[in-house]
Amino acid sequence: MGSACMTLLALMALLFCLFAPAARAQVMDNNIEAQPEIRVATPLPPKRDDDITVPAFNTPQAVFPTGFGALSWLRKRGVNYLLSNTNEFAGAITKPTKGFPTYKQGASNAGQTAMSLDVNWEQILGMRGFATHVITVGRYGTTANRMFGDWLNHASEDYGGGGNVVVHLVTAYGEETLFGARLSIAAGRLGEMANFESSPLFCNFQNGSMCGRPKAATDNPYVSGYPGAVWGGRIRGRPQRFIYLQTGAYAAEEGIYGVAQHRTGFKYNGATIHGVRLPFEAGWEPVFQNKFPGHYKVGAVLMTAPTADNYRDASGQPYVLTGRKPAMKRNTYGAWFMMDQQLLNHYHDKKRGLIFMTGFLYNDASVALREWETYAALIDRGIFRSRPYDTFGIAFTYERMPHGVQRTDALLLHGRHSAPYGSMPNHATGIQRHASVLEVNYAVHVARGIIVQPLFEYFVRPNGQGNLRNAALLGCKTMVEIF
Template identity: 25%
Template sequence: MTQTGRIGTPSTSSASRPDTTCPPNRRRCRMARTAFGALLLASLAGSGAALAEDAGRARLTGDWGAFRTDLDKAGVDLQLGYTSELAYNPAGGTRDQLSYTDQLSFGATFDLDRLAGVHDAKIQLTITDRNGRNLSDDAHLGTLQQVQEVFGRGQTWRLTQFWYNQKYFSGLLDWKIGRLTVGEDFASFTCQFQNLTFCGSQPGNIVGNYWYNWPVSQWASRLKLNIDGVGYVQTGAYEMNPGFLNVDQAALPNNPSGAAGVMIPVEFGWTPLLGQARLPGSYKFGAWYDTSTANDVFRDDDGNPEVLTGRPFADRHGRYGAYINFLQQVTRPDAHDPSRGLSLFLNATIADRRTSTIDSQIALGLIYKGPFDLRPKDEIGLAFGRTHVNDRVAKGQKLLNQAGLGPVAVQDAEYAFELYYGLQATGWLMARPNIQYVRLPGGTRHNDDVVVVGLKTSIDF
């Protein structure tokens, strides 16, 4: 739920990598290594608290002497979460590097039924703060998708959610308005993996210059119709405001004037319970249209290749795309804990080739929750993904080389793999050691293949 990866620049070969595992700032490197080891040891040491008979405390700081319970009864639920991601590249890039990035989130949900007698209504407020460094940039990995998904969109404080939600007719109609993140409602997907290819709302991974995932929010409204026994249909309207959507903006939004258009996503969701075991599934089919004007990625304003003329790119009115998002549980080994078992997922997105530098992405994989009877809260994840650079962009790169204006790398597709083990050390601490392999970073053979060893840690305070 982060900014999209950028087109990778060719890195040098592995022969040019310094014979060191630290950047010039060795003190920072040693501190990051220490943090990596400390977090892993802490999660291992605490793993005994997550046995079948003890799920552990739900939050690190507990109930605050029953104050949290009293607040909840009054209609106020406070949230404080922390996510950190460590990543080290033993292969690929221009140097061995250990990079650390994190995010703090502060949230509150106000139940207006309890607070003010407004039935089926609530307000959500969330502020986030991001810090740290990004291995994809620090080690010049050249990847299209970041190997630390939590990095990006400005290392700053940000107003991420501030919306009002009202349900009508016993939940048949659901309306939301305010500051919304588009990925919380459309093409939404979990974020257990550390590589961005497998995390969050997929359209934001390939057209992140206008489909803004968490933590960026927009003035928006979403209307959802729930269909009993089938699923739902929903649509939304999200303001496209280039000045307002500065990725480095601080917590409070600017004046919402100056809109350049509106993005309108539509999604149908089928939520079946399959077989005698009634295993839950989620099948989403969506599309979007953005009314803004954008640059063509190949043609100039005279219809010629921009890479050869240097003239302004041609204007294209409207941007669009479509996606599917499937998640299905296929096994349930424990009748007493329906969350345990194997689930399969498939995400695929295409975007219009006139304006999109990356025009498609597909990701598929599995998540197994509760792999062992003594570890019912742990999970295992395995995923494979392909991110494709628009052939029209590659055509421009070929023309540059043919004209003797290169050499530049000609891009095609990047392939990513990730395997993680999610260790639910306590009820409030989840640690996910992972290993990533990126084949053809940036979609070009000019970059060495990348291996990343990572640790994603989530703490609920």
């Protein structure tokens, strides 16, 4: 698709956003992928209620809300079924860097069909406080960023990890809720990022440096982020209404995003587990003046699985020069701070207003590709009086590569034909130092359960390299909540 045509489509979509009639409530951050994050981000009610056992399941507004009567019947009996499709298109409007025959100015499309099944076993069998949660996806398509040489941040977050199969198991776990929702214990096939370093607000955006979670959170291949899952468990306690403390243990499993081991997500091979990840997080969720909610969290994680050093071998020398394999390091770590805060309301409506987000993530510099990442975003919902659920978003992320990565790239570039490990890591064609991604979007509610979001993405120093030309993309994200 030509850039002129894409520009015209984007302008038409924007005009539709501004002048189309308002639809009923549905927002981009209330979807199947965000269900675990929503459960984390929901504070206790103002008054203590020990009758709360299984918290109510989330039911986003959908095209067929009752499922022709069948879903209403099931929900009254403790079974909640959701089905949705998210599609993400992105196309470059700038030409790629000259001198790379495989790079091109192109467009891509990626997406997923997701299913969620929640069962309240207290309601069905009298098992007080117990529920199970299952999420599956079927993913398709590709992502445009690799066409211009970027392998750090996907232009379409819904690309990859799903095995290119109709049904890929994301999560399947049981959850016990005790003491009026003040204690929650979960175990089974879990994704660490579904509970830690998480926020449902991230997927108001499409690019992979922001959507799902900031990319530095999943910098290590052992981290289980959507749609990957491992055996694990977590426990979360709420000593006070607006405060939670949580910790967990997750298997550090090799190849959780690869086709060989986890194409369908149903292959449970203990031989690929090489350690454990132990995260801890503390959160504060105030509601200022009873109308401005916020979420503040700090956390850290320790991992015992061996991870390759990005510069040195076992003797402490650059592995590029000695020809030996990189040293394997155990007991690596990461840490984070994240926050979002609603700053104002529109038209005296608590559900409409401006939200500010920011955060900082740090990884063990000796093994990381991204030593640290910071981000900032604004999300403004219902800015136009006649469009209460339309959402404007702007987000900026910055990623910094550690000195070890930069030194290894420099050594390989100066002697890549003679070095035993001459191929560049991380698909690099230059020295990887830092990278940034900007996204601006506007999500419009076209009809019940349907959202269309035209957007603009701008990649600064693709793949973290100064030798690659910045890239601009136009795109469109759609979400259809079917049931």
